[in-house]
Amino acid sequence: MSEKIKHYQGEALKSEDIKEGRVPTEKFRPKVKFAWSVGIAIGKFLEELKKGKIIASTCSECGRIMVPPRIYCENCFKPTDGWKYVKDTGTINTYSISYLAADASRLKEPILVAIIDLDGASEGMGIIHRLGEMDKNEVKFGMKVKAVWKPREERIGAITDIKYFKPIKEETP
Amino acid sequence: MVGKKRVAIVGAGLTLFRRRMKETGKELSYEASKMALDAAGMELGDMQSVVMGTAPDAFDGVHMKGEYLADGAGAYRKPYTRVFVGGGTGVFAPLAGWWHVASGQFDSCLVVAEEKMSSCYPHPQYAFTTIFDPILERPIGMNLIWIFAIEMHRYMHKHGIKKEDIARVSVKNKGNALDHPCSQLGAKITVEDVLNSEIMAWPVQRLDVSPTSDGAAALVLVSEDIAKEITDNPVWIDGVGWCIDSTHWTNRDLYYPDYVECAARMAYKMAGVRNPPKEIDVAEPYDPFDYKELHHMEGLLLCKKGEAPKLTAEGVTQRDGDLPICPSGGLLGVGNPIAAAGLMKVCEIFWQLRGEAGKRQIPGDPRTGLAQAWGDLMQYGSVIVLRR
Numbered sequence: 096m097s098e099k100i101k102h103y104q105g106e107a108l109k110s111e112d113i114k115e116g117r118v119p120t121e122k123f124r125p126k127v128k129f130a131w132s133v134g135i136a137i138g139k140f141l142e143e144l145k146k147g148k149i150i151a152s153t154c155s156e157c158g159r160i161m162v163p164p165r166i167y168c169e170n171c172f173k174p175t176d177g178w179k180y181v182k183d184t185g186t187i188n189t190y191s192i193s194y195l196a197a198d199a200s201r202l203k204e205p206i207l208v209a210i211i212d213l214d215g216a217s218e219g220m221g222i223i224h225r226l227g228e229m230d231k232n233e234v235k236f237g238m239k240v241k242a243v244w245k246p247r248e249e250r251i252g253a254i255t256d257i258k259y260f261k262p263i264k265e266e267t268p
Numbered sequence: 269m270v271g272k273k274r275v276a277i278v279g280a281g282l283t284l285f286r287r288r289m290k291e292t293g294k295e296l297s298y299e300a301s302k303m304a305l306d307a308a309g310m311e312l313g314d315m316q317s318v319v320m321g322t323a324p325d326a327f328d329g330v331h332m333k334g335e336y337l338a339d340g341a342g343a344y345r346k347p348y349t350r351v352f353v354g355g356g357t358g359v360f361a362p363l364a365g366w367w368h369v370a371s372g373q374f375d376s377c378l379v380v381a382e383e384k385m386s387s388c389y390p391h392p393q394y395a396f397t398t399i400f401d402p403i404l405e406r407p408i409g410m411n412l413i414w415i416f417a418i419e420m421h422r423y424m425h426k427h428g429i430k431k432e433d434i435a436r437v438s439v440k441n442k443g444n445a446l447d448h449p450c451s452q453l454g455a456k457i458t459v460e461d462v463l464n465s466e467i468m469a470w471p472v473q474r475l476d477v478s479p480t481s482d483g484a485a486a487l488v489l490v491s492e493d494i495a496k497e498i499t500d501n502p503v504w505i506d507g508v509g510w511c512i513d514s515t516h517w518t519n520r521d522l523y524y525p526d527y528v529e530c531a532a533r534m535a536y537k538m539a540g541v542r543n544p545p546k547e548i549d550v551a552e553p554y555d556p557f558d559y560k561e562l563h564h565m566e567g568l569l570l571c572k573k574g575e576a577p578k579l580t581a582e583g584v585t586q587r588d589g590d591l592p593i594c595p596s597g598g599l600l601g602v603g604n605p606i607a608a609a610g611l612m613k614v615c616e617i618f619w620q621l622r623g624e625a626g627k628r629q630i631p632g633d634p635r636t637g638l639a640q641a642w643g644d645l646m647q648y649g650s651v652i653v654l655r656r
């Protein structure tokens with residue numbers, strides 16, 4: 096009981112205690128690797144990315160056009176029953192300007208990442224990807240963007256076949 | 269409630285929360301468990317079952333963590349289950365303990381939650397990268413802070429919320445934690461301190477985020493008959509709720525946590541709570557980031573959508589306000605050893621309802637309280653409603 100307890104257990108260490116060997120430690124680095132089967136729905140999605148196209152799966156029950164595609168509709172719990180190309184353009188739903196790399200190390204120049212709602216998919220069907228060809232001060236909610244693809248010969252059937260999304264410059268009238 | 273037995277909490281235990289502890293996970297589990305049993309005036313022999321809550325194995329590098337920790341949690345030769353629902357684990361563990369006893373199968377259950385994040389280096393964050401979809405997300409170079417920054421930004425955009433409206437949560441919780449004997453980051457800071465802190469992934473800045481921590485917490489759960497025998501002031505588990513949303517998180521509108529509302533409605537229905545802002549006297553929503561306290565207050569139906577920042581600015585959520593939120597100091601102040609942090613929140617509500625929270629005690633003789641945790645890919649809600 097909080098106010099009745101006079102002493103709480105625990106002894107804090109500093110990182111130097113470990114680095115300088117003031118306390119014994121045991122170290123280990125796993126050397127395990129993984130190779131994932133990409134599956135049926137995402138397998139098709141990645142094959143289409145290699146061709147420079149984005150494909151969705153559709154459910155005739157609820158009418159949704161879903162990206163990333165799946166072989167089952169999680170709403171209706173039925174097999175999806177169609178495929179449909181969506182556009183490689185979309186709208187920024189939300190974004191972040193990140194100074195953190197994947198390993199939490201700090202970046203001098205930030206990475207721009209966003210959820211992009213793709214044109215032609217059902218409302219709110221976004222994917223996460225990077226943004227490019229824009230400054231951190233230019234990125235905005237609702238901005239129209241377009242995929243920048245790697246050259247055909249460099250595509251391998253991966254989400255990174257799209258390098259990033261760039262702003263669609265509004266045509267001057 | 270036909271067929272369900274009433275379940276009481278009769279003891280709580282907590283270790284210090286620190287960035288790096290000398291004790292192993294087993295030792296931390298033991299200290300918290302022993303404290304909870306002592307507080308209840310019970311012994312391990314009185315416990316018929318044990319539930320352990322602990323989060324990703326990758327932090328410890330021990331991929332059978334439930335079993336690894338079992339002895340420290342007093343599970344030796346007992347029915348034992350480890351539960352894991354990401355960040356939601358700390359509040360989910362007592363929910364699992366509840367069904368052990370509510371089912372009538374056991375008269376008692378020791379609920380333990382432990383996390384030791386410091387073993388993974390150079391930073392436990394890198395272990396988090398393995399939670400993402402390996403095909404579509406990891407190749408982008410995902411970082412955990414990104415996805416919360418993305419959610420926070422969507423929430424701010426939808427309601428026109430400013431950073432300073434959110435920073436007040438961090439100021440409040442770190443301030444509250446100054447009165448918590450186990451706290452890692454209790455501090456007197458200002459809104460300006462938060463706004464001037466390092467930008468990690470805009471809009472997330474360093475002082476918007478809880479730390480990584482080591483620590484453990486424990487609760488003793490018993491049936492109504494035993495509770496009435498051993499104590500005059502049991503705290504009852506009157507409502508439980510849990511819910512998961514789609515793993516297709518980029519297909520959801522992140523401005524509102526529907527799954528938290530779903531879990532809350534389940535718990536309120538069971539507890540007979542019809543008007544949460546009026547009937548809940550004190551709440552500990554999950555606050556690994558300052559915006560999450562606000563997001564969760566809304567999901568828990570403690571206020572209208574987009575209204576939580578206003579209540580915070582008006583002081584309603586302070587300990588002496590009409591609806592005290594995170595009187596413990598929360599994850600932002602006390603620390604965030606993931607599963608243990610969630611259970612720390614349930615301990616806090618237990619102490620608040622018994623009037624034993626010391627300097628943190630809220631005025632007004634609270635009768636009904638709530639704790640909530642959140643996890644997985646921004647998709648899991650676990651809610652517990654307690655009454656004295």
